[in-house]
Amino acid sequence: MSKSEEITGILILCVLLLVPIAGASYSFDGVPYMDKLDLVAHGTLKGGVYVGESQKLDFPPCTRTFNVPGDVKWARLYVGVWGGTERYEGWVHTTFNGHDFGKTYLRGENDDNPNVYCSGHGVYWVYYDVTDEALSGLNTAIANTSRGERGNKLDGRVYSIILAAVYENANAPYITYWVADGNVNLHGLGWAGALPTITNLASVTFKGVIDPANVVNADLTVLYLAGNSGEPDYLEFNGHGVGGNDVANCGDGETYGIDLKTFDVTGYTQAENSVVFIRGKDINGDGKIDVDDEGNQEGEHYLHPVLTALVAQHKTAEKTLPDFSVTLEFDTVIEGENTLTATVNNYGRLYEDDLVLKVFVDGSEIYSDDVGMDASGMNTLAVSWDATHGTHTIKAAIDAENAVPESNEKNNVFSTDVDVRSRIDLSVKILTPVPENAATNAKSSSILLGIGSILIIPLLMPRNGRSKKLPLLILAILSAALILSGCVDTQTGDSTGGDIVSYLVPVEIRNDGEAAAMDFPLSLYVDGERSVTKTITKLDGGKTIVEELPITVTKGEHLLRAVVDEKGVVKEFRRDNNEDEITYDF
Incomplete structure (x- = not known):
């Protein structure tokens, strides 16, 4: 190694040591579950199950009509709305056979409506229980949204309005039926390739036993939102593929944004039945569903199965009594x-x-x-x-x-x-605050020392022709650099010449009960004003944790108060130990 290379190595190490390092009820994957649809109706009667109708993504207001061939025993009306992104909010206003359900506010990632399934980038599947409003014969539904309203950002186009109805008809055969709904977001890494999760499968188990030998016909109906033609996806009933390799293809290009399809699965029926929605398949075996070796898409980027119905028609009456x-x-x-x-x-x-x-x-x-x-x-x-x-x-x-x-x-x-278990018993204690940059710099120094050591070791190795004074010089520079790095900005986070300081306030939280405390807030007040709030996901019984809360204050004395579970949501044995306060001179 030349003398110039040795000097360069020393300079790199010095720079590394001296340069400060920068420290630092909606579900995207599916509602109410991220891996399955929820069974909402099942039974046996003489009649059938109506699911209709389907049209492409359209501008509101939208009107749809439905013709049910029997006396309605159970019914749900569904309205699919495209939000544009999970950050936009708006509303949907639905009427059915003249009954006004009023406005349902769509709140995206903040949505907590019990009848709204919102997942992905603002795909809404809204349901209404309409058993009492649905009629034998013609039914009419109208849906409008906030699209076009002043200040509205919600896209507000309507995928469709769908009626699912179980009906009774004395002249019809006996059937056993199942209906399941939800809004699972099957997705890969997304268009930008940066999503933190991947969801490839969703399933439905049709609970209950039937005699497959007594089934004369069985139909499986499925409904998807946001599918794309040319992006493969698959459907399996009891392990058998149905519908080919592009089930959700926008109705063969005729119904953009929605797919409503029915398949004959008579030959695949079993005593217990299930269906699996599959986003795609890893054709080239590279461990991911993306593109194959020829550049062809292996699966859907996004796909939302939202409804399925299985109807098994029996040769003879199979279930003559309730169970x-x-x-x-x-x-x-x-x-x-x-x-x-x-x-x-x-x-x-x-x-x-x-x-x-x-x-x-x-x-x-x-x-x-x-x-x-x-x-x-x-x-x-x-x-x-x-x-x-x-x-x-x-x-x-x-x-x-x-x-x-x-x-x-x-x-x-x-x-x-x-x-x-015994009741939860949360308590808090404020520990000694520490300058924020002191902790950061301590970590930085340790990391940099390790990096510097790796870089410097080859330079310190004795070699023929190297001056014996060089290692001493390197060690001297290293020591000086470490001393300087320990002195650089370790005392405060001062950004205004010494009046403002940044600190981390450690707060100890204990749970002296047996049961775990879930999803509760920890708040820190400075001089009576709330400074920071952090949600603690879980604290098991008998456990203690320490949370470091960042604050920025003026130099001098300040009153700190920490409060845990401030609104009293957690059921506790006692609450008189849920806060602590100290006065500290910053």
Whole structure:
């Protein structure tokens, strides 16, 4: 190595050591789930399932008509709206058979409407329960949006208006049906190739058992938004491909933005059935669904399956009686008031009446009420439970008094053991604030020292012809540089000549309860004004964490106050330890 190269290496190291380093209810993937559609209706009756109609992405207001060939037993109306981006907000206004549902405000990434499925870059799938408004024969729906309104940014074009209706017809054959909806955003890395997640599959399990030998015909209906012709996607029913290699192709180019298609799957029916929506396939085996070796697209960039229906027509009456079952769902149960979710299903013949649901804890009844059933085949109820600490056996029984004859009386009870944990107990303590740049520079110095050491080691290795004084010179420069780096801007984040300083305030948060605390805020106040708020995703019972909160203040004394779970959302054993305050001289 020449002397000039050695000097260059020294200069590089010095620069590295001295230069400061810069420190630093919508779901994009799918609603209500990112990997499946939600089963919303199922049952058995004499009749059919109507799903219609479909037209291309269009400007509002849009009018659609539907002709249902029977008495409506269950119905949902869907309106698809294109937002343009998840950041834009607006509204959709829908009427159906003269019934005005009013304006539903579409809030993009801030949306929390229970009947709005918004995912991706502002793809809305809005539903209305219209069982009471739907008619046998002609039905009319009108949808308008905020497109064109002064100040509106929402794109507001309407993909379509769709009616899904289960109807009864005495002259029709017996069918078993399933309807599922949602808004899954199947996507790769996006047009810019920069999305943090990839979603390639979505599925539906059609719960309930049928006899495939008694099926004379079975139709699978699927509905997509935002598909593109020429971008492959696939559909599998019970593992069998249906619809070719470009299912969502804008209705063969006729219905831009929406695909509504029905496939005959009679030959593929099983006792238990399922469907999988597939964004694409890795044709060239490079580990990603992008383009193949010839430059052809391997899958859709974005695709939104939003609705599916399976209808199996029977040769003879298969389910002559209803068949009820019940499940209980709950998150972590904490001593005190809790809400359990009871779901009652009817996997047999249509039943349109009430039956009794009872819930017991350790043999004692805590809930009893009538449950109304209809052609949706399901009903969900909230069950309150004032739980005590410890392990308990909880049991739910549907048709507990055996008042309704069923095809299967052995699946009416759900039972499980529940571990009831002590209440959450959050507390906070403000630790000693530290200059923000001190922490940054300490990390920077360590990193730079490591980099510098790697660079400098070859220069320090003795070689023939090298002056013995050179290593000493290098070490001297290295030491001086490290000293200087430790002195550069370590005391404050001063940006106005010494009046303003930036600090990190460490706040210790403890959870002395057994249950985990989820999604709660930590706020820091400076002289009575809120300075920063951070959401803590999870803090397990018996655990402690320290969060460093950045603040910028004038030099001198300031009153700091930290508050955890300020609005009291978390159910706690006590709340008198949820805040702490100190006075600190910055």
